[in-house]
Amino acid sequence: MDILQVKDLTFIHNEKKRWLKRPEVFQLGPVSLSVKRGETIAIIGENRSGKSLLAKLLVGALPADAGEIEINTHKYLAKYQSKDGQRKRTHDIRMILQHSSESMNPSVPVGKILDEPLRLNTGLSEAERKPIIEDMLVKVGLLREHYYFYRHMLSDGQQQRVALARAIVLKPKVLVADEPFAALDPTIRSQTVNLILQLQQELGLAFIFISHNLGIVRHIADRIIVMESGEIVEEGKAETIFRWPQHTRTKKLVTAYQSLVPQNTIRE
Numbered sequence: 339m340d341i342l343q344v345k346d347l348t349f350i351h352n353e354k355k356r357w358l359k360r361p362e363v364f365q366l367g368p369v370s371l372s373v374k375r376g377e378t379i380a381i382i383g384e385n386r387s388g389k390s391l392l393a394k395l396l397v398g399a400l401p402a403d404a405g406e407i408e409i410n411t412h413k414y415l416a417k418y419q420s421k422d423g424q425r426k427r428t429h430d431i432r433m434i435l436q437h438s439s440e441s442m443n444p445s446v447p448v449g450k451i452l453d454e455p456l457r458l459n460t461g462l463s464e465a466e467r468k469p470i471i472e473d474m475l476v477k478v479g480l481l482r483e484h485y486y487f488y489r490h491m492l493s494d495g496q497q498q499r500v501a502l503a504r505a506i507v508l509k510p511k512v513l514v515a516d517e518p519f520a521a522l523d524p525t526i527r528s529q530t531v532n533l534i535l536q537l538q539q540e541l542g543l544a545f546i547f548i549s550h551n552l553g554i555v556r557h558i559a560d561r562i563i564v565m566e567s568g569e570i571v572e573e574g575k576a577e578t579i580f581r582w583p584q585h586t587r588t589k590k591l592v593t594a595y596q597s598l599v600p601q602n603t604i605r606e
């Protein structure tokens with residue numbers, strides 16, 4: 339079953355007021371895609387191909403110019419959203435940002451950081467919210483006591499877990515992550531990857547992530563979307579994309595990856 343369906347999502351950015359510089363026009367789309375429950379989709383592509391922009395449009399962090407997004411049978415117009423609509427969408431689809439630690443306010447304890455989405459988007463009382471937050475901390479491999487910790491008391495890996503807990507505390511159906519593993523060292527990276535895979539199974543979460551790391555993409559993605567200049571130029575099963583890339587951009591990306599890893603690990 340498709341949990342997310344995107345139809346003709348379009349964004350046109352025309353920055354006219356850039357003094358002394360040529361006006362920049364960037365168009366994304368029209369983009370159409372669908373994601374199944376529990377599926378993992380990787381978005382890859384060259385720099386400035388529109389990957390992060392697509393992620394922001396999907397979660398509603400930026401308004402699109404046209405198109406329609408359907409999540410868990412709820413339809414949202416990409417262009418306009420009522421407050422109620424946005425609240426519903428926040429429950430259905432959530433995003434983890436590129437530098438999760440930077441988005442953690444250093445003067446606010448972990449518990450309050452996780453409390454914010456619940457306070458703003460549910461009618462639950464403080465007494466009802468606290469056990470949900472503590473359960474969530476345990477779910478991502480932290481301790482209940484971490485509720486009272488501040489950012490500087492946590493390692494990078496723990497901060498990433500807090501970001502993950504914050505993203506899933508509303509029990510979304512779709513999780514979108516922009517380069518979630520880029521800033522992490524290899525050990526913490528593989529722990530985070532495994533944690534996400536485990537949560538996906540437990541919660542039936544669909545996971546859409548942007549990455550330049552094709553090793554991780556190959557390891558965890560079911561399907562891959564390749565972007566170039568604001569358009570999807572290729573899409574398919576991960577293994578098919580790696581073995582038989584069709585579009586020139588995909589071929590370039592796959593060849594660059596293959597040159598980094600021993601051949602026998604690519605074609606077993």
Ligand SMILES: Nc1ncnc2c1ncn2[C@@H]1O[C@H](COP(=O)(O)OP(=O)(O)OP(=O)(O)O)[C@@H](O)[C@H]1O
Nearest residue numbers: 351362364383384385386387388389390391392400
């Ligand atoms: N908030 C925004 N408002 C207007 N235009 C934007 C916005 N964010 C991105 N863009 C436009 O989208 C283009 C693509 O940027 P985007 O960050 O999506 O690329 P990307 O594929 O994620 O690149 P990278 O791999 O380097 O992160 C940019 O050139 C910019 O013109």
